[in-house]
Amino acid sequence: MAAASEGAKFTVIPLRVSPGSTVCRQLFVKQHRVRDPDPQRPQDRTLFVLNLPPYINQECVHRLFSQCGTVTSVELQEKPGPSTKSKAQKSKFFSRPLAQGFQVAYVVFKSSAAVKHAVSLKAQEPWVLTTAQHLLRTGVQKWAEDYCSSITDPRELQDHIDQFMEQHDQDQAELQAMAEAEEGVPDEDGWVKVTRRGRHPGIPRTEAANLRLVQREKQKRAQRELLNFYSWQHREAKREHIAQLRRKFEEDKQKIALMRAQRKFKPY
Template sequence: MAAPSEGAKFTVIPLRISPRSSVCRQLFVKQHRVRDPDPQRPQDRTLFVLNLPPYINQECVHRLFSQCGPVTSVELQEKPGPSTKSKDQKSKFFSRPLAQGFQVAYVVFKSSAAVKHAVSLKAQKPWVLTTAQHPLRTGLQKWAEDYYSSITDPRDLQDHIDQFMEQHDREQAEVPGVQREGGLVLGLGGWGEDKECS
């Protein structure tokens, strides 16, 4: 990913995978500013982060930026834009696929002072992604783990479907004016009653 333009006023944070790594990446951060404010991303408390490697996860971003102050939420996306978080995700079986390339993040802090601290960081020693206490999977190990976690267990899926249908049947039982016969919903007019089309 190319570096943002100078006029954008990003702060650069160096980043290494491990303390022994010779390769140093760069994160670009600035205070989140948009014309149409989002209540989930208060502008005075939200940090916008570019150039996050594909192997980084929310927990890791949360841990890294907690160095600047208490973090209340982290949202990773493939590209900048409105929140893609579903307010009421119906099922764990039908979630969005994980991002495959570099990502952006919106880090919401508890206080605006933490955002100011993050954007005022000067040249420093690189932040380290993986430690003995917080290992981060990368490369083939991560790809294999992502693949195996994407395989759905048919029994879990069937249990989920059964629970969903039980809930649906309970909700339908509470709908007034619906006739039932042997567990089947007949509708307001009953079977075989045709309505004229106008």
């Protein structure tokens, strides 16, 4: 079966969902090689896997490829690309969306010999995804399990929020204590940090914060000057308009008086 994809340098591994399944799928594997190496995916110890079903999970991939050697990590993705391990999950209540199609995997082995063993597999019996010892839910059972796991327990979520807010308040208290301890103590350059006083004291202002504050004040002053300029311009325009109306009124009065003086009685 390995000869079926020699052009793409992939090795084909047959796969069945269960021992009694008549449908046989195919996994395509090859050694992971890219121009920009990723330290999380050593090229001599990483296997790139294509055509993984949507219902497969990391534990199942780990178990299957452990037949080739010791597996240190498995990373599933919807499409090939950079590693997503660096993106830390903010909360377990807002996990990534479920895969809608076939997936790819990056399997990292403990030794490079395991990768060579995987890409050199010849025609063999299909690998089995689910057995009595390792049950993998598929079909309606998988959809029902995903739906039940998507429902959040309100009490568990509230406990998570309370822990987060408690940690946040503790961090803020530590920052405030550090600011109060450093207040009035000059640093190496002789500068003294000054905090705001009043009902809501804050943390010491840094040089960058002071520059932002100065820039904000300049912008406010410029806006006030611009508004004052426009107000003066409107007042001058109104005054000029009133003066023009008065001049026109006086001219009309003179014209009317002249017409009355020139008017004569002509009965015929």
